Amino acid sequence: MRRRHAAHASALAALMAGLALAAPPARAESEVTFVTWGGNIADEMKEAWFEPATEGMDVVILEDSLKGSNDVIAHVAAGDVYWDIVDGSGDMCVRAGKAGAAEELDYAVIKTDGIPESQVTPWSLPSTAYATVLAYNKKTYPNDPPSSWKDFFDVEKYPGKRWLSSFPTFNLEIALLADGVPPDQLYPLDVERAFKKLAELKPSIGGFYSSGGASTQHAIDGEPDMMPMYENRLFAAQREGADFGFTYNQAIMDFDCLHVPKGSKNKELAMRIIDRIMSPEINGRIAVTSGLSPGNLKSLDQGYIPEETLDNLAVAPQNIDKIIMKDNNWWADHRVEMGERYNAYKAE
Amino acid sequence: MRAGEPGFLSGSLSMPSGIARSERRDEGPAVNAAALGRLARRKVLAQLALLAPAGVLLLVGLIVPLCWLLVQSFIGADGGLSFEHYERIYQKEHHALFLATTFEIAVLVTLICNLIGYPLAYAVVMLPRAFARLVAVAIVLSFFCSLLVRSYSWLILLQRRGIVNSFLIDSGLTDEPLSLVYNFGGTLVGTTHILLPLFVLPLISSMTAINRDYLRAAASMGASPFTSFWSIFFPLSLPGLFAGSVLVFVLSLGFYITPALLGGGKIVVWATAVAQAADSDPVWGRAAALGVVLLLVTMLSLFLLKKLFRVDNLMNRAGG
Numbered sequence: 001m002r003r004r005h006a007a008h009a010s011a012l013a014a015l016m017a018g019l020a021l022a023a024p025p026a027r028a029e030s031e032v033t034f035v036t037w038g039g040n041i042a043d044e045m046k047e048a049w050f051e052p053a054t055e056g057m058d059v060v061i062l063e064d065s066l067k068g069s070n071d072v073i074a075h076v077a078a079g080d081v082y083w084d085i086v087d088g089s090g091d092m093c094v095r096a097g098k099a100g101a102a103e104e105l106d107y108a109v110i111k112t113d114g115i116p117e118s119q120v121t122p123w124s125l126p127s128t129a130y131a132t133v134l135a136y137n138k139k140t141y142p143n144d145p146p147s148s149w150k151d152f153f154d155v156e157k158y159p160g161k162r163w164l165s166s167f168p169t170f171n172l173e174i175a176l177l178a179d180g181v182p183p184d185q186l187y188p189l190d191v192e193r194a195f196k197k198l199a200e201l202k203p204s205i206g207g208f209y210s211s212g213g214a215s216t217q218h219a220i221d222g223e224p225d226m227m228p229m230y231e232n233r234l235f236a237a238q239r240e241g242a243d244f245g246f247t248y249n250q251a252i253m254d255f256d257c258l259h260v261p262k263g264s265k266n267k268e269l270a271m272r273i274i275d276r277i278m279s280p281e282i283n284g285r286i287a288v289t290s291g292l293s294p295g296n297l298k299s300l301d302q303g304y305i306p307e308e309t310l311d312n313l314a315v316a317p318q319n320i321d322k323i324i325m326k327d328n329n330w331w332a333d334h335r336v337e338m339g340e341r342y343n344a345y346k347a348e
Numbered sequence: 349m350r351a352g353e354p355g356f357l358s359g360s361l362s363m364p365s366g367i368a369r370s371e372r373r374d375e376g377p378a379v380n381a382a383a384l385g386r387l388a389r390r391k392v393l394a395q396l397a398l399l400a401p402a403g404v405l406l407l408v409g410l411i412v413p414l415c416w417l418l419v420q421s422f423i424g425a426d427g428g429l430s431f432e433h434y435e436r437i438y439q440k441e442h443h444a445l446f447l448a449t450t451f452e453i454a455v456l457v458t459l460i461c462n463l464i465g466y467p468l469a470y471a472v473v474m475l476p477r478a479f480a481r482l483v484a485v486a487i488v489l490s491f492f493c494s495l496l497v498r499s500y501s502w503l504i505l506l507q508r509r510g511i512v513n514s515f516l517i518d519s520g521l522t523d524e525p526l527s528l529v530y531n532f533g534g535t536l537v538g539t540t541h542i543l544l545p546l547f548v549l550p551l552i553s554s555m556t557a558i559n560r561d562y563l564r565a566a567a568s569m570g571a572s573p574f575t576s577f578w579s580i581f582f583p584l585s586l587p588g589l590f591a592g593s594v595l596v597f598v599l600s601l602g603f604y605i606t607p608a609l610l611g612g613g614k615i616v617v618w619a620t621a622v623a624q625a626a627d628s629d630p631v632w633g634r635a636a637a638l639g640v641v642l643l644l645v646t647m648l649s650l651f652l653l654k655k656l657f658r659v660d661n662l663m664n665r666a667g668g
Contacts, residue, residue, distance in 0.1 A: 076496065099630060161508075166613050167628075206508075207530040207612025222509045223530075292661035339628035344442030347616035 031059040032266050032273060035086040038065035039213030040236045044290035045087065045127075052285070053276040059269060072261045076101035080265040084270045087127050090169065091328035091335070093257035097123030103260040103267055110275040114298025126255035126295030128286050131171040131314040131323055133231050135246040140225040147247050152226055153201055160225030161206035163218060166343035169331060170252050171198065173324070174228055177250050191333040198345060201308070204329050210344050217243050218219050231314060235291040248319040254326040255295060273324040287313055414643075421636035443621070447645070450573035450618040453532075453539060453607070454600040459541045461547040461596050466589065468544075469551040475572065484552065491545035499609045502538045503529060530612025538610040539600055546599065547592035555581075572619020590657055601646050618642050 034050070036042045042063060064083060069092050075081050076096075089095070096102040103122040111194055112120050119126035134152055136145050140160050142226060145214045151158055154173065164171050172189050175197035181190070206224055209215045215229040219237035258277065260270045276282055284299025286292050293315040294300065300310065310316060331338075359495035424430030437443050468487075472480045490498070505511050513525040528534060558581060565574035604619035611617075623641065626635035 070627060070630050073630050095630070205614070206527075207614060210608060210613065221507055223507055224410065336629050339624060340440070340442075343616060343621065343624050344440070344445070346613055347445055 012029060025256045030266060030269060031060040031062055032084045032269050033062045033064055034273075035064045035066055035083045037087070037089065037212065039211070040216065041212070041232065041290065044232070044292075045286060048285035048289040049277045049282060052282045053273050057269075057272070059273070061273075072096045072259070073099050073101045074343065077078060079263075081261050081265075083261050084264045084266045085274060086259055086261060087256050088124075089130075089256050090254050090326070092330040093124030093259040094121055095332055096261070097260060099119065101262050103262055103264060103270075105260070105274065106268075109268075109271045112276065112278070114280050114296040115127075116295075119257075119295065121257075124257040124259040125274065127258045127277065127283070128256045128290075128295050129229050129253055129293040129315060130232060130256065131248065131251040131253045131293075132174075132228050133234065133248060133251040134244045135219065135227050135229050135234050135244050137222060137225045138243045138245050139222065145245055145247075146226060147249055149174045149250050150180075152228070153178040153197065155201070155204045156231060158226065160204070161223070162204050163206050163215070163224035163227040164200060164208050165215070165228070166208045166210050166346070168338040170228060170326070171342070172307060172338065173252050173326070174250075175201075177324075183250070183324045186324065187330050189330060189334075191334075191341075195341065195345060199348070202345075202348065216240070216242075232290045232292045248314060249322045251314065251319075251323045252326050252330070253323045293320065332342045393589055400498070416641055417636045420632045421640045423631075423633050425631050425633070430633075433633045434641075436634065437637060437641060446618050446621050448618050449615060450601060453535060453603070453615075453617065454597050456536055457539050457543060457594050457600045458597045460536070460545055462589070462593060464540070465547040465551060465592065468590075469548050469555055472548075472552050473555040487545050487548055490541075494604060495542055496609075498542055499538050499606045502534065502541070502610060506534055506537070529610055530614070532611070532615060534610040534612075535607045535615045538606045539603055542606060543596045544601055547596045550591040550595065551585065551588040554591070555585050558584045594653055597649060597653070598646055601649070602642065618645075 019203055036045055042065065046061075046063065054061060064160065066086070066088070069088070069090075072083070072086055072092070073096055075083065076099075082097075084243075086093075093102060104122050105125065110125070112125065114289075115125060134146060134149065137160070138145070141158065146152055146154075146158050150295075152162065163251070172191065172194040173186060175194040176186060176190060179193060179197045181193075207218075209218055209229075211228070211238040212230050212233045215227060216233045216237045217231070218224055219227065219234065220240045222243070230247075231246065231251070234242075234244060237244060258274050260267060260274070264270055278296055280296050280298035280302055282299075283296040284294040284302060284305050287294055287299075287305050291312060292308065294312045297315065300315070312317070314320065360375045421433055422431070426434045468483075472483050474480075475483065480625075508515070508527075509517055510528075512528060513522075516522045517599070519523065529537075541551070562580050562584075563576050566580055567573075571579070602619055603617065604623065607615045607617045608620060608623075619642070621633050622638045625638055628634070629635065
């Protein structure tokens with residue numbers, strides 16, 4: 001299932017001219033495949049990073065999408081590596097690294113100035129930071145909208161349909177915060193308590209969205225009254241006319257991570273491109289195109305991000321204090337078990 | 349010489365040998381037998397050659413991956429041989445729930461297809477030819493439409509602020525939008541719509557093959573239309589009915605996309621569990637074991653259906 005989208009006009013032209021799929025585009029010396037979760041984030045990353053990151057390099061960046069969080073490990077195990085840079089999320093990159101499926105990054109080439117040290121791993125760097133926020137339908141709650149996860153679980157005061165994501169991550173945290181667990185005592189998660197709280201809410205759950213892109217569509221359709229979702233997916237819905245508001249209060253933050261699959265044929269080029277994407281001069285452009293926070297915090301004071309965009313970022317000073325960091329170490333150890341249990345919860 | 353025999357394929361080459369044989373007729377039956385044997389062997393070889401492309405495709409595309417799946421399902425998290433994935437499926441009780449949902453959908457969809465599909469097929473067969481063709485084209489067209497498109501169009505119709513709910517509210521029939529989709533009912537509607545052509549098409553071909561003289565004969569002997577339908581037409585249409593039912597039942601056991609889209613994530617069928625396992629578990633074993641269980645359950649249901657309805661028998665009777 002290789003679906004490469006030529007990011008460069010000449011590549012498209014070559015295809016149309018009837019050349020074989022594998023033939024390199026006419027003018028470029030080499031090509032690198034950059035992989036995202038797809039949907040609007042793919043376009044936003046492309047718009048923000050591809051041109052400045054390859055300037056003067058004679059490289060064409062091809063695009064592809066992740067289908068699941070085990071793709072990189074699966075490709076390497078199958079000996080079929082055709083991706084070069086993968087923008088994963090959460091603990092994906094570290095899991096790939098520990099499984100021997102990611103190349104070690106070359107820190108002689110890649111500079112890490114401005115990147116939070118906790119997110120610099122032997123295999124990966126944080127490309128962006130994203131927050132799961134409480135979004136609500138303004139038509140349903142025109143006055144006194146919900147402002148905490150406690151409100152999200154309060155079906156008496158805020159009647160209406162809730163939607164959750166199809167994956168357990170963030171939802172267990174949300175349930176515990178609503179049940180009164182202080183943010184600094186959130187981890188290790190009290191799984192029993194979280195599922196008990198979630199079970200209480202089940203009658204008010206309209207459904208579970210299957211991906212970030214699906215949450216955008218549901219918001220545009222006005223299907224949910226309340227929904228935890230990534231802030232950039234909400235911004236995308238708002239741009240399409242969704243009448244939704246949100247709060248950063250108790251939002252849960254995580255990072256996307258860039259890594260290079262083991263055996264990538266363009267390893268050296270990938271390192272150089274990652275260095276540029278992670279630089280303060282380029283990394284913050286993602287805030288302009290998507291509203292996501294950059295992984296390199298130094299890019300915030302470079303002056304190219306407009307003031308109103310800066311104020312609305314999750315990492316803005318007035319927002320970051322309300323935000324809670326997700327603990328990927330806990331999730332790396334419990335992902336499979338929680339996935340199975342959450343799947344049962346969805347069906348109950 | 350019939351098409352399909354090797355001589356037909358090799359064309360003129362077989363002619364000289366035929367002449368030669370007739371000239372040496374006196375050499376007796378031994379020569380004849382040898383020639384016939386040669387011919388038979390060539391026939392077998394030619395038939396094998398005809399089978400080869402399909403055989404290779406089956407081997408590479410189905411049998412090898414299935415064996416790989418079976419092997420993977422017995423490989424544990426530590427890389428050794430293990431039954432742990434099957435034990436887990438047996439121990440965790442939510443798997444029984446997934447299986448029950450899967451069967452509930454398959455049975456209901458098959459029943460609804462029977463109720464809607466039989467009159468539809470009957471109408472196509474009995475209508476004047478021009479109308480029949482129009483209806484048949486409509487069925488085939490919807491069959492050719494992408495499954496995703498058909499599933500999404502149900503969303504547009506049935507969702508909370510969708511076309512149906514807007515109409516109901518605007519016309520004052522309801523005050524609040526009804527929950528028409530993202531639930532069990534929505535999944536049933538979508539799955540039935542997508543599988544209905546697969547039910548109707550074999551049924552139409554089976555009904556078309558029924559000799560109308562039987563019905564005329566029954567009428568001439570005084571049978572009412574009701575009697576001649578139930579005692580002649582309906583029994584003769586049963587092979588098509590069973591073929592369509594089995595097709596729909598088996599396909600809906602493995603349905604994935606439509607329940608995922610129209611069930612709103614709350615309808616977890618067996619195929620959803622397979623996908624979830626493949627996505628979240630770095631070890632393939634669990635997804636593989638779930639896949640093997642689905643395959644076995646499907647094969648077992650087919651076997652039972654065959655026993656229960658004696659499908660083979662019916663097929664033979666219709667063919668003879």
